[in-house]
Amino acid sequence: MEVFKSLIQVVNVLSAVVVIVLVLLQHGKGADMGAAFGSGSSGSLFGASGSANFLSRTTAISATIFFCSLFALVWVDSKPGANAGAGVMSGVVQTQPASGQEKTPAKPVQNDNQSSIPN
Known part of the structure; x- marks a missing residue:
C-alpha cells in the first residue's frame, strides 16, 4: 500500500508542476492587443489559431x-484501520520528571518593611 501511495504522490507532484508551467506559458488576453497592431506574428508553432486551444486543453x-490524484491520496489515507487511534499528538513522547527531583512550590515571602511605613 505504501508503494501505491508513493506512486500517487509522484503523479500528484508532477501534475502540479505541469499545471504551473502550462499556466505560466499561456499569454493573457491583453497580449492579443499587440498582435492586432502588427507587433505579433499571426502564425505560430501551434498553427494559425495559436497556442490557446492546445495549452488550455492540456492545462x-x-x-x-x-485533482484525481489528490482525491486518491485522501482516499488511501482515510481507509478505516489505516491510522486507527492516531491523532495529531500520537507521535509525541511525554516524559515525566524523576521521583526524586519533584519540586515543591516556593512559599511567598512576607515583607516586614511594609508594617513600618507610616500612612
Whole structure:
C-alpha cells in the first residue's frame, strides 16, 4: 500500500508542476492587443489559431489528473484501520520528571518593611 501511495504522490507532484508551467506559458488576453497592431506574428508553432486551444486543453487535462490524484491520496489515507487511534499528538513522547527531583512550590515571602511605613 505504501508503494501505491508513493506512486500517487509522484503523479500528484508532477501534475502540479505541469499545471504551473502550462499556466505560466499561456499569454493573457491583453497580449492579443499587440498582435492586432502588427507587433505579433499571426502564425505560430501551434498553427494559425495559436497556442490557446492546445495549452488550455492540456492545462485542463493536467488539472484533472492533479485533482484525481489528490482525491486518491485522501482516499488511501482515510481507509478505516489505516491510522486507527492516531491523532495529531500520537507521535509525541511525554516524559515525566524523576521521583526524586519533584519540586515543591516556593512559599511567598512576607515583607516586614511594609508594617513600618507610616500612612
